[in-house]
Amino acid sequence: MTERRLKRPRDPAQLAKLIVDIATGEVEDRADDGKSAAAVERGRRGGLKGGKARAAKLTPEERRESAQKAAKTRWGR
Secondary structure, eight states: OOEEEOOOOSSHHHHHHHHHHHHHTSSOSEEEOOOOHHHHHHHHHHHHHHHHHHHHHSOHHHHHHHHHHHHHHHHOO
16 A cells, blocks of 8 residues: 655665665665555554544543643643
């Protein structure tokens, strides 16, 4: 589904060689991550629904405890 760029080496000599290899066509600049577009979309849809569904199931006490824990983590730094 998604094509990502290859990770670039930090060494200037290796980076220069990679750039030349890409320019001459010896190496492909992009690598496929192997994920299906349909599977990614299904996972995203489920993730978007999950938080709201979980919040609807929580009791007011559980919601309060969760909010207190989040606030303590957020402001306790």
